Amino acid sequence: MYGKVSLLLSGIAMGAATAFAVTHSDLLGHANASASDAYRELNRFGDVYEQVRASYVTEPDDAKLVAGAISGMVSGLDPHSRYVDAAGFQDMQAQTSGAFSGVGLEVTMEGDRLKVVSAIDDTPAAKAGLLSGDMITAIDGKSTQGMPLQQASQKMRGPENSTVTLTVRRGDDAQPVDVKLVRDTIKLSSVRTRKIGGDIAYIRIAQFSGNTFDDFLKAMMEAGADKGGRNLAGFVIDLRNNPGGLLSQAVEVAGALIGRGEIVSTRGRGPDDSLRYSATGGGLVHTKPIIVLVNGGSASAAEIVAGAWQDHRRATILGTRSFGKGSVQTVFPLGDNGALVLTTARYYTPSGRSIQAKGIDPEIVVKQAIPANLNQQDAAGGEAGLKGHLDSQGDTEQGGSSAYVPDNEKDDMQLNAAVELLHGVRKNPSFPAGGAARR
Numbered sequence: 001m002y003g004k005v006s007l008l009l010s011g012i013a014m015g016a017a018t019a020f021a022v023t024h025s026d027l028l029g030h031a032n033a034s035a036s037d038a039y040r041e042l043n044r045f046g047d048v049y050e051q052v053r054a055s056y057v058t059e060p061d062d063a064k065l066v067a068g069a070i071s072g073m074v075s076g077l078d079p080h081s082r083y084v085d086a087a088g089f090q091d092m093q094a095q096t097s098g099a100f101s102g103v104g105l106e107v108t109m110e111g112d113r114l115k116v117v118s119a120i121d122d123t124p125a126a127k128a129g130l131l132s133g134d135m136i137t138a139i140d141g142k143s144t145q146g147m148p149l150q151q152a153s154q155k156m157r158g159p160e161n162s163t164v165t166l167t168v169r170r171g172d173d174a175q176p177v178d179v180k181l182v183r184d185t186i187k188l189s190s191v192r193t194r195k196i197g198g199d200i201a202y203i204r205i206a207q208f209s210g211n212t213f214d215d216f217l218k219a220m221m222e223a224g225a226d227k228g229g230r231n232l233a234g235f236v237i238d239l240r241n242n243p244g245g246l247l248s249q250a251v252e253v254a255g256a257l258i259g260r261g262e263i264v265s266t267r268g269r270g271p272d273d274s275l276r277y278s279a280t281g282g283g284l285v286h287t288k289p290i291i292v293l294v295n296g297g298s299a300s301a302a303e304i305v306a307g308a309w310q311d312h313r314r315a316t317i318l319g320t321r322s323f324g325k326g327s328v329q330t331v332f333p334l335g336d337n338g339a340l341v342l343t344t345a346r347y348y349t350p351s352g353r354s355i356q357a358k359g360i361d362p363e364i365v366v367k368q369a370i371p372a373n374l375n376q377q378d379a380a381g382g383e384a385g386l387k388g389h390l391d392s393q394g395d396t397e398q399g400g401s402s403a404y405v406p407d408n409e410k411d412d413m414q415l416n417a418a419v420e421l422l423h424g425v426r427k428n429p430s431f432p433a434g435g436a437a438r439r
Helices: 005-021 025-055 062-075 086-097 149-156 212-222 247-256 301-311 413-422
Strands: 082-084 099-102 105-110 113-119 135-139 163-169 177-182 184-187 191-196 200-205 234-238 261-267 275-279 290-294 316-319 327-333 339-348
Touching: 025 062, 062 082, 062 339, 082 086, 082 149, 086 149, 086 339, 105 149, 135 149, 149 163, 191 212, 200 212, 200 413, 212 247, 234 413, 247 261, 247 275, 247 301, 261 301, 290 301, 290 413, 301 316, 316 413
Parallel strands: 200 234, 234 290, 290 316
Antiparallel strands: 082 339, 099 184, 105 113, 113 135, 135 163, 163 177, 191 200, 261 275, 261 339, 327 339
16 A cells, blocks of 8 residues: 655654654753664664675675665564665556556565465466465575565566466465466456346455546446446445555545545554545445455455445445555655655544454454365464564454455355345345444
């Protein structure tokens, strides 16, 4: 989830100026002591840097030494903060605004292991059956243990029609298997829609990229949302295995179903670093029930949208607990030297619930049966299972859930439960959602 630097810089600068104005002499002394400690540590870094340059077995590249030092410093903060070089920055921009050639995986580091968050719909990785929670132990025979996330991502990219072999382990006791994938152009068409059950509009949001809101609005209009959804029993909006994306797009999508009110807030390091995002209109299909599907692969922006609709009682959330990535990453470009991706805040739903390391709990829990041959652990661990994750600030942390979605619609227990609810075959006190906000 990438915010814009300008949105946060004003708050940071204001907070720093205020702190300076109220500083007393004893606090100033403490600040000077802290600065002195920082300079002492930087001197230690300089000593090590010069020793490496002078004594390493071969003459090191200064640029690589500095890049490695920055990467190590930032990656030690939390699983989502990182340094990306110029090529990595271009790749990151392509993922959120255009297209790229690769296998279509959203990955993260769990300790020193490369872990799948989700596979993007209709990509080589999804077609090969890779799932959230899978561990990629090697790429083209090279171990991923300790491999920087950016390097692993770049190794999975490459020219269209070229091949890459991923060694994948599913479950702690499973034997790794090699999966050969043919790279393809990953098109960021994030919204698909179709009619199911005869009178239900099904809208799938695979991720939140630059055109997601426009595509979502188009899908809703085609289904008759602007006319109150005439001739429809209701809507199913599928956010399962949606890894997130752009905050701006998530806010607009959530706002389309909320007439007014807060969608999400972010709270940073200081009191002046908080931001609130509110709906500016919308409120489509007020007369038709909406069910939103989530699972352990629903993360970040997907959780923001689900949490907003849940708090405003605009939709009933069905499925299993989401991933729990409730932190904001701000991108700070570094000119020709790439960019710094830094965790700067936490997300909160309109009622003040933290998403971080907790996720969104559905009102209606429906677990998807997992074929025995998949050997996938039911609890994928989620954000709370990532080593070094940002804490939930005193709230009870909860692990994620299964992210398996069957290819065959008739085996999709969560989707079928949604259809049964909309058709009145199944009853639940949480459906349909009420009109009052949850406060």
